[in-house]
Amino acid sequence: MTDPLHTDLLELAREAARRAGALLRDGRPADLAVAATKSSPIDVVTEMDIAAEKLITDLIAERRPDDGILGEEGAATEGTSGVRWVIDPLDGTVNYLYGLPTWAVSIAAEQDGETVVGVVAAPMRGETFHAVRGRGAWATGAWDGERGLACRPAPPLDQALVSTGFNYVADVRAHQADVAQRLIPLLRDIRRGGSAAVDLCDVAAGRLDGYYERGLHPWDLAAGDLIAREAGALTGGRPGERPSGDLAVAGTPGVFEPLQRILEDFGAWHD
Secondary structure (H helix, E strand, C coil): CCCHHHHHHHHHHHHHHHHHHHHHHHCCCCCCCEEEECCCCCCEEEHHHHHHHHHHHHHHHHHCCCCEEEECCCCEECCCCCEEEEEEEEECHHHHHHCCCCCEEEEEEEECCEEEEEEEEEHHHCEEEEEECCCCEEEECCCCCEEECCCCCCCCHHHCEEEECCCCCHHHHHHHHHHHHHHHHHCCEEECCCCHHHHHHHHHCCCCCEEEECCCCHHHHHHHHHHHHHCCCEEECCCCCCCCCCCEEEECCCCHHHHHHHHHHCCCCCC
């Protein structure tokens, strides 16, 4: 049964992602510079991250003033409606800073603590991914209309293409590199795209067999995790846990469990 509230949340998320994506794509200044740093000098924020988050939060506040908001660049409102928006206005900021195409706007809506809507717009790829809990995952792009998403049939792990990401804190990144060095002989190959939201959508679209990363935040995960799950992928953190800052893993059934087990054995979740 279709929930009218979820449909309304989806349409608002899609509109906000479309507007923010257009701002980021068309408004990027030639002399774009770092506006601030976060966890380390290479964990950057640009003026465009801040502008995109303001666009999104202003639109949500206008349409749904009683909702809560959690945004990467500081937006934080409790809300009274039971709905909270989890927003990454620019996932892949370093890619964006350098003019690389792999970046995205990620917007999720939670109802009573559970993610019910997710939208990830990747403007430089001309693609937008979306999902509503229980209604599958879909994408628009260079093809006509909306395309249903389904993760790939599971290959043996040694034929799996897996993506990951690296933290901006030097000692954490060094540990992640050690894990990747041990893991790569067990796989077909490893990719490093630079946007967790896009990686999760690529699992959903069958472009990757798996993905893992340590150090993510709720805004990195919320939309892409729902899209991957609605496309048939499995997601989690450490065994028996949900995705978290300790570890996030996604994969086609048959890849997810052995990948998660190996990552646990390798201590991917800690130094």
